[in-house]
Amino acid sequence: RVGPGAGRYADSAGGFCYQESAQLVSVTRNRFIHWTTSGDTLELVEESLDINLLNNAIRLKIQNCSLLPGGVHVCETQNLIIILILTNQTVHRLVLPHPARMYRSELITEGQMQSVFTDIGKVNFRDPSNYHMIPSIPGLASNSTASAAWLSSDGEALFALPSASGGIFVLKLPPHDGHGIVSVVELKQSSVMQRLLTGWMPTAIRGDQGPSDLPVSLSVHCLEHDAFLFALCQDHKLRMWSYKDQMCLMVADLLEFVPVNKDLRLAAGTGHRLRLAYSQSLGLYLGVYMHAPKRGQFCVFQLVSTESNRYSLDHISSLFTSQVSASATLLGEVGWDIKGVVGRVSLEEVNIAGQWNQVFVQPLPEEEVTIRDDQDPRVSEQYMGGRAVKYHCSAELPSLGSQTLTCCSAVFSPQLQGSVTEYEVSQEEFRQLQVEFWSKFYACCLQYQEALSCPLALHLNPYTNMVCLLKKGFLSFLVPCSLVDHLYLLPDAHLLTEDDSTIFDDLEMSRDVVCLVQCLRLIGESISMEMAFIMEMACSRLQPPEKAAEQILEDLIANDTENVMEDIHSKLQEIRNPIHAIGVLIREMDYEMELEMERAQPLNVRMNLSQLYGSGTAVTVVCRGVCKMATTRFLICRDLLILQQLLLRLGDMILGGGQLFQSQQDLLHRTSPLLLSYYLISWASQCLASDVPVDTLESNLQHLSVLELTDTTALTPHKLVSSPQTIVELFFQEVSRKHIISHLFSQPNTSLSETSLNWPHLITAIAADLLSLLWPSNPGFLFPECLMGSCQYTQLQEYIRLLQPWCHVNVGSCRFLMGRCYLVMGEGHKALDCFCQAASEVGKEEFLDRLIRAEDGEMASTPRLQYYDKVLLP
16 A cells, blocks of 8 residues: 555554353363564464463564554454455465364363464465455555454455545455455445545645545444444544445444534544444444543444434443543553553553453563672572563573573673773672673663563453453453452552442441551552561561561651651541451451362363363463462551551550450461461462473382372373473462362353353452462462472472471471471481471371371371381381
């Protein structure tokens, strides 16, 4: 449409969901495709939450062309996946086999399978039947990036582009497996006079950049033997065309629904956007973003059929925003507002009630990392920079582990040597050089991450209700936020408008909890990095968190230059029953419960569930979600401990009599283990697992088989995945996932063929069950047992070290595992001491009881002697 030297269009992204992606018995279960476009390059990725797809990512470069924003469309037929692509000069059709044809069985039992892109190298991209140059048609609009594409019921590929006359050109390719010719038709305005005035009048005379009715956004709704084309135009009108009849069936002036001044009517609506949403039960809905310089507006309409094949719009709702940029769209893309801090992106979506839902995203790391005197600059800078690299450019640099650190050292060594002019330098000078060079490397990582963090689109799976945020460099999954986290993370402006009735049935209790959370937020926002470090070091060094909270409170009071303590005291006065409110908050965060064991299920049920959420993508999403929860809850508990220390100081002013004071003391001692539990889970969620050779795993499992423990862990000897994996991800992948999935689907009288997967419900339930299995004070012992079976002995020792001083559950089992660690590392005397200490808990703890259970499952008559015979005597 324009020459090769034309300016590059904006980057864009999109996604496609298989129609049966929500069906439990389907080969396309939990599978979807997403893509990004940049200049002449299209990147396509097929994802699965159940299995690891092979050859699932491709990059297409269409030379001398620019991909149109939103110019990629994926269509699904019974046997094929067809991808339609529009550039500024060409149209393309890629024909790929449907997964159901590649993999005939609906029962998925393998851990990996081929992607639909596996054989794309065999595709002839210059095949005339699937590729065509856009003809140089007089009247084809050259300054519009709007486009649409669809597949007809006869298999024809159709591409729609705006015409300069305000109509639409449609280019048609014949079916890929048939014969025919390429044709072009123009859907023209019904009024010849209007066409004369707007389409054929020279631009120089009109004095604008195009006709007033030039389409700026196109969408299509396919019918059985027709297609409705919707064009949102510069004159703020929405036009609807029938492709079969080549008629304009509706013209609606959208300014009738916008309370604007005359300036908007005189200005061209180049920032407007249009999206469609269809439901068989509800019909066709249109989402429109009306761009205005100071106040944009989202409108939702329903298409209503009237007599004589005419249509109209029924206005459902409108939502205003002054924070959404001109590129925002609805039902498929995202509006965002970059606020003051780099990387702090506020993302919002519209819910059914017509209100904004806040979405909390992971902010970029701090621009500068404070390196203490007792830290190695390589460790601190490498850790923070490594997170940026690991999370956002894993294909190029998986992690900053030993191999990458060696690589980075090789890169920086010449620079260090070049900066040292003397034969000898002091330790302090060398350290300063290290800080300088690692800081530069860290800054590069941040710039790379910032560029890749640019949001491009929202991808919604209408079948599973899963929402993904498509960014320039990676994919983010949106998961529901728990009540406590939601209140703590919500900005004050939103927290004040929160509906109390949606928190608890008791409105007074809801108000108390909201006031309590506001106090916690005031504390959290006042804590400096040095203060936060005090609490983290207390947990790491096994010091009482209460003492650390008391020290932080003293520092807050001493440095209170903005009267924060006065604000907190004032807010505390509004809480009717602070003791009860704190107790409610603690109960909401406590996972001290045992996960019910799964019921026996039929073989076909177990096989269908065997791979559910088993892919590397799903493992990462679930475990990072748990990590985020644990990290947030740790901060909540920290701030709660500090607030409780303040309440103890205030005494009768807030709490009243001695009985309430004693209740507060009890709550303080309940909060401390809660904080330590979340610290432990947060640590485990970020602690990398060691890559263990297969022969070592096999030898370890043979040793454990003597103790008859391998049936419980169900570990299989295999090499870990190539990308870095945390020990929580290892646990979920190897052990806990099957327990959790079996528990969730163990309800009687459930037909798998009728079961539909609901992402918000399932991801919430899975995260809660995983937290329960990780919770250190629960009697279940699967997590440390998994670490032992996977030869993660260094990580296991650190886990037990952080656990021992305060957790009084599974004490003997921890001593047994510590003995196992010593034994592997050749410290036999230490191992013997641990095994002897564990003997006192035999008969009291489930893990140790399994060591001495007879073949028929009954406990041995003399459990202690049985333990000595099996563990100590050998």
